[in-house]
Amino acid sequence: MNKTGSHRGRRPGNPDTRAAILDVARRRFLEDGYHAVTLRSVAAGAGVDLALVSYYFGSKKGLFGAALALGANPAELLARVVAEGDLATLPERVVRQVLAVWDDPVTGPPLIAMLRTAIDDDSVGALVKEAVEREIVDRIAGLVPGRDAGRRAAAFTTVVAGLITTRYLLRLEPVASMTADDVVRSVSPQLRQALRGPGRAARDARPAQRS
Amino acid sequence: MNKTGSHRGRRPGNPDTRAAILDVARRRFLEDGYHAVTLRSVAAGAGVDLALVSYYFGSKKGLFGAALALGANPAELLARVVAEGDLATLPERVVRQVLAVWDDPVTGPPLIAMLRTAIDDDSVGALVKEAVEREIVDRIAGLVPGRDAGRRAAAFTTVVAGLITTRYLLRLEPVASMTADDVVRSVSPQLRQALRGPGRAARDARPAQRS
Numbered sequence: 186m187n188k189t190g191s192h193r194g195r196r197p198g199n200p201d202t203r204a205a206i207l208d209v210a211r212r213r214f215l216e217d218g219y220h221a222v223t224l225r226s227v228a229a230g231a232g233v234d235l236a237l238v239s240y241y242f243g244s245k246k247g248l249f250g251a252a253l254a255l256g257a258n259p260a261e262l263l264a265r266v267v268a269e270g271d272l273a274t275l276p277e278r279v280v281r282q283v284l285a286v287w288d289d290p291v292t293g294p295p296l297i298a299m300l301r302t303a304i305d306d307d308s309v310g311a312l313v314k315e316a317v318e319r320e321i322v323d324r325i326a327g328l329v330p331g332r333d334a335g336r337r338a339a340a341f342t343t344v345v346a347g348l349i350t351t352r353y354l355l356r357l358e359p360v361a362s363m364t365a366d367d368v369v370r371s372v373s374p375q376l377r378q379a380l381r382g383p384g385r386a387a388r389d390a391r392p393a394q395r396s
Numbered sequence: 397m398n399k400t401g402s403h404r405g406r407r408p409g410n411p412d413t414r415a416a417i418l419d420v421a422r423r424r425f426l427e428d429g430y431h432a433v434t435l436r437s438v439a440a441g442a443g444v445d446l447a448l449v450s451y452y453f454g455s456k457k458g459l460f461g462a463a464l465a466l467g468a469n470p471a472e473l474l475a476r477v478v479a480e481g482d483l484a485t486l487p488e489r490v491v492r493q494v495l496a497v498w499d500d501p502v503t504g505p506p507l508i509a510m511l512r513t514a515i516d517d518d519s520v521g522a523l524v525k526e527a528v529e530r531e532i533v534d535r536i537a538g539l540v541p542g543r544d545a546g547r548r549a550a551a552f553t554t555v556v557a558g559l560i561t562t563r564y565l566l567r568l569e570p571v572a573s574m575t576a577d578d579v580v581r582s583v584s585p586q587l588r589q590a591l592r593g594p595g596r597a598a599r600d601a602r603p604a605q606r607s
Contacts, residue, residue, distance in 0.1 A: 343558040346562050355514065360554060371547055372551065
């Protein structure tokens with residue numbers, strides 16, 4: 186390592202330095218859990234000054250979010266899914282995207298670890314709750330026409346949360362070992378019903394029509 | 397049953413006897429899994445008559461709930477809800493029962509603690525997963541006519557899991573602070589859709605009919 190500059194040679198402004206910190210942090214969070222990790226221990230592991238970790242990430246929560254966003258950031262992925270089509274096919278597209286990142290052996294485990302931590306630790310839980318409300322519920326609500334958009338978006342999010350909890354946290358059968366196609370087929374109708382709201386039954390993808 | 401009075405001297409009515417049974421049951425459930433445990437093996441482990449275990453806990457479900465220190469046993473409550481009406485009103489009745497016990501300041505916290513532990517600890521997680529599959533998914537499947545009953549029951553359970561995760565674990569708004577009536581109204585249509593299965597949209601509470 187370069188030993189000519191600051192402490193143990195890593196310097197601010199070098200993208201490799203930021204990446205090295207994130208790499209260490211990600212491994213520490215996953216192996217040791219949220220509580221056991223300190224900015225100091227991550228700095229030491231990455232061979233940088235503590236001040237540099239604070240400079241890049243501000244706090245442990247900031248470092249946690251950045252470290253786990255490395256693989257897949259649910260809020261950004263939802264934004265992409267929303268942009269790719271209309272409301273009629275949103276349920277299928279959302280389920281496919283959820284499965285793509287949570288089933289993936291690289292992006293899945295950090296997400297599962299993050300959710301476990303959110304459920305176990307109140308401060309991380311508050312962080313995740315706030316991010317989900319702002320980045321996911323509110324975004325879905327913005328797509329839904331009519332009254333009670335916020336409640337329909339919340340009902341939609343609740344079904345997605347149920348899929349994630351049963352398939353990835355409890356590994357409940359048959360949900361845990363169904364193929365992606367079968368999960369899409371099984372779960373999407375409930376998402377479509379959630380978007381419709383309680384006043385209408387989900388006949389199909391189009392708005393309900395009187396015959 | 398009772399052979400020579402009380403086996404190894406433990407007697408009904410002694411609080412230590414009940415505690416001893418629970419202690420053995422908790423260890424057996426965690427070490428051997430839900431399926432492998434029998435009332436008989438717990439009785440033998442605790443040095444009491446089988447009849448005494450039945451007397452205190454009624455069934456394996458009851459023993460399991462008591463061993464996990466649950467004031468309310470989801471499997472027994474579901475059995476009661478199922479017995480109280482038909483499939484058409486099952487969604488509303490299940491949501492109301494879930495809210496009644498999870499919102500309750502006495503019965504709720506131990507259930508939340510149990511679920512957190514199940515998510516955090518693999519051995520407890522495996523136990524809860526197995527109990528939910530056997531006592532909840534299979535029971536719902538037994539009520540659903542037609543093909544894919546198991547998958548529809550799993551889809552139903554997934555929606556309930558999503559309600560519990562968002563309202564009680566993540567405390568996601570607006571789900572966390574909605575009134576019971578509003579939750580019933582918001583979530584039941586997705587449960588009804590889950591019972592129908594993906595081939596049919598939930599027009600109403602009655603079975604779909606060909607016209």
